[in-house]
Amino acid sequence: MIRDEEVYKIGVIGKTHGVKGELNFTFSDDVFDRVNADYIILRIDGILVPFFIDEYRFRSDDRVLITLHDIDTAEKAQNLVGIEVFFPFALSDKSREDVICFNDLIGFTVEGLGTVTGIDDYTDNILLEVRTDEGKQILIPAVEEFVENVDYDKKIIKVQLPEGLLELN
Numbered sequence: 698m699i700r701d702e703e704v705y706k707i708g709v710i711g712k713t714h715g716v717k718g719e720l721n722f723t724f725s726d727d728v729f730d731r732v733n734a735d736y737i738i739l740r741i742d743g744i745l746v747p748f749f750i751d752e753y754r755f756r757s758d759d760r761v762l763i764t765l766h767d768i769d770t771a772e773k774a775q776n777l778v779g780i781e782v783f784f785p786f787a788l789s790d791k792s793r794e795d796v797i798c799f800n801d802l803i804g805f806t807v808e809g810l811g812t813v814t815g816i817d818d819y820t821d822n823i824l825l826e827v828r829t830d831e832g833k834q835i836l837i838p839a840v841e842e843f844v845e846n847v848d849y850d851k852k853i854i855k856v857q858l859p860e861g862l863l864e865l866n
Contacts, residue, residue, distance in 0.1 A: 698744075698745075699738060699745035699746075699747070699785070700745075701745070703785055703786060703787065704738055704745060704783035704784060704785050704786065705726075705783060705784060705786065705789075705791075706725075706781055706782070706783055707724050707725060707726040707728060707729070707737070707782050707783060707784045708722055708723050708724035708725055708726070708781075708782040709722075709723055709779065709780070709781055709782060710722055710739070710777045710778055710779065710780045710781075710782060711723050711760075711778065711779075712778055713771050713774040713775055713778065714762050714774075715771070716770070716771045717764070717769060717770070717771075718764060718765070718768040718769040718770050718771065718773055718774040719762050719763070719764050719774065720762070720763050720764075720765070720768070720774050720777060720778075721756070721760060721761075721762060722753070722760065722761050722762070722763045722782060723759055723760050724759055724760070724761065724782070725759070726784070726791075728784050728789050728790065728791065729750065729753075729784060730753075730755075731790060732788055732789065732790055734750065734784070734788055735749055735750060736748055736749045736750060737750060737763075737765075737782050737783070737784060738782070738783040738784065738785065739777065739780045739781070739782055739783070740780060740781045740783065741777075741780060745783060748765040748766065748768070749765065749766035750763060750764070750765060750766070751764040751765060751766050752764050765777075799818065799823055799825075799839060801849075802816070802825065802847070802854065803815060803816065804852060805847075805852045805853065805854050806852060806853050806854070807825065807827050807837065807854045807856060808853055808854065808855045808856065810827055810829055810835070810837075810856070811827045811828050811829035811830055811835070812827065812828050813825050813826065813827055813854070814826050814827065814828045814834075816839075817836065822838060823838070823839040824836040824837060824838055824839060825837045825838075825839050825854075835863060837856065837858065837862075843856050843857060843858055843859075843862075844856055845857050
């Protein structure tokens with residue numbers, strides 16, 4: 698069984714393409730191409746499942762059309778739309794320290810604000826969902842410009858937010 702700590706997220710399966718099971722795959726890391734991987738891992742119903750790659754071709758800097766083994770109809774492909782894609786650290790050219798796993802930040806304290814309760818990664822702009830000490834839910838963009846430091850041992854995130862950002866929540 699593949700465990701969460703053995704993989705990191707590299708993208709999401711988008712819409713289907715054609716009738717033979719081809720999928721649009723939007724990625725944030727093209728590691729599957731750099732290390733000549735035979736497979737990628739999809740999270741299906743909470744379980745990490747390997748899928749062998751039959752072929753792929755780049756459409757842009759962050760998208761490929763990919764065909765996975767045994768996914769040979771539009772109907773089968775449609776079942777994978779919206780599924781998160783992962784890659785194993787063991788096959789990667791990156792170490793765990795090189796990769797920011799935003800889900801690892803859940804439960805961390807955002808200094809002076811509250812606790813990270815979730816990650817909103819449904820768009821290109823990843824947001825930290827923070828519950829303040831007063832019980833209010835706020836969203837903070839997870840960008841380098843705002844995050845000054847992350848202390849993994851103490852589980853504390855220090856941020857420097859632009860004036861007026863919290864008022865937008």
